[in-house]
Amino acid sequence: MTLKPAELLAAVRQDVRRARATIRARRDDLDETIAGSEAAVERARAEAEATSGPETETVLERWRRYAGEVAPGAASAPWTRWPSEPEPSDDGPCLYRVGSIDGRIPALVPLLDAGHLRVAGDDLATADAIVDSLLVRIVATTRPGTVRISLYDPRRLGAGLGGFHALSRPGLLTVYGVEELKDLLGSLDRDIRRIQRDVLGGGHASLAELAAAQNGRRPEPWRVVIVQAPVRGLRDDEIAHLESVMHAGAACGIHVICRDVALEHAPGLETIEVGADGTVRTSMTGDLDVAAEPPPPELVRAVCERAARWVGIERDPPRFAELLPPRVWEESSAPGVRAPIGEDVDRYEAVEVLLGDDPVHALVGGPPGSGKTNFLYALIGSLAARYSPDELEFYLLDFKEGVSFARLASGRTDKTWLPHARLIGVNINQDREFGLALLRFLGHELERRGAAAREHEVTKIEELRAADPDGHWPRIVAVIDEFQVLIQQSGRLTDESLYLLNDLARRGRSQGIHLVLASQNVGGVQALWGRGAILDQFTLRVALPKARRILADDNLAAQQVARFCAVVNAESGARQANRVARLPDAGAPGTFDKLQRELWQQRPEQLAPPRIFDGAHVPELMSVPVRPPGEGVVGQLIDLAGSAATVRFDRNPGRNLAVIGTRADEAYDVLSSAVISLARGHAPGSAEFALFEGEADPRVARLARWLADEGHRVEVVTELPEPGDRPVPVYFALFAVDAATARSAPLRAAVRRLAEHGPDGQMHVLGWWRTVDRLRSDVVERTGPVRTVDAWVALDVRDSELTPLPGGQLQSWTPRKRRALFYDQRTGSAPQPIIPFTVLSDQGE
Ligand SMILES: Nc1ncnc2c1ncn2[C@@H]1O[C@H](COP(=O)(O)OP(=O)(O)OP(=O)(O)O)[C@@H](O)[C@H]1O
Incomplete structure (x- = not known):
């Protein structure tokens, strides 16, 4: 032509x-x-x-x-003269080429900051070429991230725009499903309302005008929305909704490309008609024939890959310092705590996390390396800077092997600690009891607060604080990283943990106790999935990239967000409530550590450092305060206070102790702990010690020397006396006794008599046996359970073997290194794990 x-x-x-x-x-x-x-x-x-x-x-x-x-550069360049590195236009949006007239005159259409476009016609391939051409030019000429594309294409189930799929990765392209037009329009509705209210605020008529007033800096991205009518056509109500979005949308940067939608009242609409024979007419070029120019697929892919790569990098990441308030500790936590944790990727504004009446608790998920720990740092730091330790306390547990929270405690080089931290637990991956101990503590706190509230005739922490202004009622935020360790196995501990979690989840709101549960694997979240009652209370969801099952099933945002971003969702993961935040690096030197130092310097004078529980640390016996006479320490309980596990020896029957297991070092430690702590509690002369060596071991002689040096009467014996009444308690420490009783029937009988009748006359057996069977054959005359040994410490003994012992039935105990199961009939409570102290075995002399 x-x-x-x-x-x-x-x-x-x-x-x-x-x-x-x-x-x-x-x-x-x-x-x-x-x-x-x-x-x-x-x-x-x-x-x-x-x-x-x-x-x-x-x-x-x-x-x-x-x-x-x-239409400069890539906006109108023919594909054969495509710039090798298309640059975003500094002048903002322009016109875009959708085809050409006569191969020589570019046919241009406006879109961004202008209006909408309608593409109609039966020739799908030609219509696709036009839309693809327009989109690839828009992507190439705008700064990566400033244009978001939404596609509703029920005919092809999202298969349209195939070449653009790289944009899905950083969330620049979202494909809506067959039934999701309403969701799409609803989310645009919300965007329009929010932009009108919060961004334009009556001061500017449109985002374009606002951007012009701000040197081109746009507070919001453009949203290009492609709506393809389904085969049945759109219903009237859908068309009306779409038209109202189009009416208000253009001023808010929302531009719709309708395909085969019969619009009646759409404003600012350009049209492109594609004839069945492929002829194209545009409202811009009137009667002239326009030829569509499909973009080369590799060019589309390259442009989109480049944009996807650059989207995260272009904008400077937010800095940790930007999360902090101008002055620290000025906020009141009475209504709840809130803190910014990053910057909204769509807008230049902070994304805040709120813990208060709603949401109350948070669930955080992300696979290893996704930045979960970093998120927790950002959250903890941002909160700690806003609320004083009187307003907010942290209880922090990490079930992973690792030291995530260790830096919040005083260390070898950095002596500072986070003043809000009341408890820091690290490396507790095996010690589930410690998690349970925390839950129990929080459960008690719940009761204590409830009782105080009743006394003041109020129901909520906020009211309690008003009614009791001199009381100390901080909000508590308890963070449990890899919490699933607590509840994944079945058993008594899991049952109690779930019970307490449920209680805290339900009642935490009114008492100001907030849980932040984090998990790196799907199983972790799934462990809660079947517990609707608990999960329902965790309405705040934070999903790091590629996190699964944190958000609602149909919410795939976490699969699409870029590195170092998080989806923050305060509506239980419902798609419409997503906010995507870029997170600052909160772990780099000069960030959290600097804040911690500043806060530490300002801490109240009387504030004690946090209690530390380190699962990798073996406690030392001499750090335990001296016990009253007659009380022996066998290990440390896994509780918040790190209390000693003790056995009292008095004249009652059964007041003996059995240590059972084949791990000799630990058995020596437990038995020596009991002996040494008894010796420390007794003044010299007020007790006697007899050590028996079933197998030669230098540690026995060493213990004897230590006792003698302390001024105690001690003997290394080869035989046992008959029971009788003694003026002062005599403790018979029988090391590897089963090795000796296996060789000597009289010795075995002597052990049995001493265990049975000794305590009555202040003679106590503290023995080490390799197995429960050997203990039983030494202290039980024929068959039946062990009745003459009230207290026992089991090392590498399987739970099924414990049955003959008092309290040994129905255990769920997994033997592990440096842990033992302890029971004392007298306490009445169930057997519990303890950490054996190091004594003379590891210390040398
Ligand atoms: N927003 C960020 N900016 C810069 N670096 C980050 C950011 N978030 C995380 N990182 C870095 O990425 C790495 C992994 O982060 P992090 O330890 O928080 O991940 P994680 O999900 O807790 O991993 P894991 O569960 O394996 O410990 C760290 O080196 C961290 O410094």
Whole structure:
């Protein structure tokens, strides 16, 4: 087709006029250029009208130049002259080429900051080429991340825009399912309302105008929404909803490309009609035939890959310091605690996390390395800076092997500690009891607060604080990392943990106790999934990249967010409540550590450092305060206070102790702990010690020397006396006794008599046996359970073997290194794990 100059000019003039109208509001300088162009075109037209044929080339040349101004670079370059590194246009949006007239004149359409587009026609391939051309040019000429594309294409189930899928990765392209048009329109509705209220705030008519007033800095991305009508067509109510979004959307940067949608009242609409034979007419170019120009697929892919790669990098990541308030500790936690944790990727504003009446508790998930620990640091730091230790306390447990929270405690090089931290537990992956101990503590705190509230006739922490202004009622935030360790196995501990979690989840709201449970694996979250009553209370969900099952099933945002981002959702993971935050690096030197130092320097004088529980640490016996006479220490309980596990030896029957297991070092430690602590409690002369060596071991002699040095009467014996009444307690420490009783029946009988009748006359057996069977054959005459040994410490003994012991039935005990199961009939409580102390075995002398 050869066009006459006058026809060419008509097309050109139409394009330029359109360009001017759409861009006028935004940029004065460009406006001038366009006005200049238009004048030039008018001149060209006059010239062309006065001349003929050969002048056509001149006119075309001119037009190309002008088109270069209203649609510069990749906005209109033919695919064969595509810039190798398309640059985002500094001048903001322009017109975009969707095809060409005569292969020589670009056919341009406006979209961003202008209006909407309707593409209609049966030739799907041609319509696709037009939309693809438009989109790839938009992506190439805008800063990565500033354009979000949403696609509703029920006919092809999202298969359209196949070449653009790299944009899904960083969340720049979202595909909506067949039934999701309502969701899409609903979320646009919300965006429009929010932008009108919070961003434009009545001060500006549109985002374009606001951006112009801010040197082009846009507070919101553009949203390009492609709506393909389903085969049945859109219903009237859907069309009406879409039209209302289009009405208000353009000013808020929302631009709709409708495909095969019969609109009646859509504003600012350009149209492109594709005939069945592939002919294209646009509202910009009138009767002229436009040829669609499908973009090369590799070019589309390259442009999208590049944008996806750059999206995270372009904008400076938020800094930890930006989370902090100008002055620390100024907020009141009475209504709840709130703190920014990062920057919204869609808007330049902070994303806050709130723990109060709603949401009350948080569930955080992310696979290893996704930045979960970093998120927790950002949260803890941001909260700690806002609320004083009188307003907020942290209880922090990490079930992983690792030291996530260790830096919040005083260390070898950095002596500071976080003043809000009341408990820091690290490396507790095996010691589930410690998690349970924390839950029990929080359960008691719940009761204590409830009782205080009743006394003041109020129901909530906020009211309690008002009614008791001198009381200490901080909000408590308990963070349990890898919490699933507590509840994944079945057994008594899990049952109690679940019971307490349920109680805390339900009643924490009114008493100001908030749980933040974090997990790196799906199983962790699944452990809660079947416990709706608990899970329902965790309405705040934080999903790090690739986290699964933290958000609602149909909410795939976590699969799409970029590295170092988190989806923060305060509506139990419902899709419409997603906010995507970029997180600062809260662990880098000069961030959290610096804040901790500053807060530590300002801590109240009387504030004690947090209690530390380190599962990898073996406690030392001499750190335990001296016990009253007759009380022996066998290990440390796994509780918040790190209390000693003790056995009292008195004249009652059964007051003996059995240590059972094959791990000799630990058995020596437990038995020696009991002996040494008894010796420390008794003044010299007020007790006697007899050590028996079933197998030669230098440690026995060493213990004897230690006792003697302390001034005690001690003997290393090879035989046992008959029971009888003694003026002072005599403790018979029988090391590896089963090795000796296996060789000597009289010795075995002597052990049995001493265990049975000794305590009555202040003679106590404290023995080490390799197995429960050996203990039983030494102290039980025929068959039956062990009745003459009230207290026992089991090392590597399987739970099924414990049955003959008092309290040994129905245990769920997994033997592990440096842990033992302890029971004393007298205490009445169930057997519990303890940590054997190091004594003389590891210490040397
Ligand atoms: N927002 C961020 N900016 C910069 N670096 C980050 C950010 N978040 C995390 N990192 C870095 O990424 C690495 C992994 O982060 P982090 O330890 O928080 O992950 P995690 O999910 O807790 O991993 P794991 O569960 O394996 O401990 C760390 O080196 C951390 O410094």
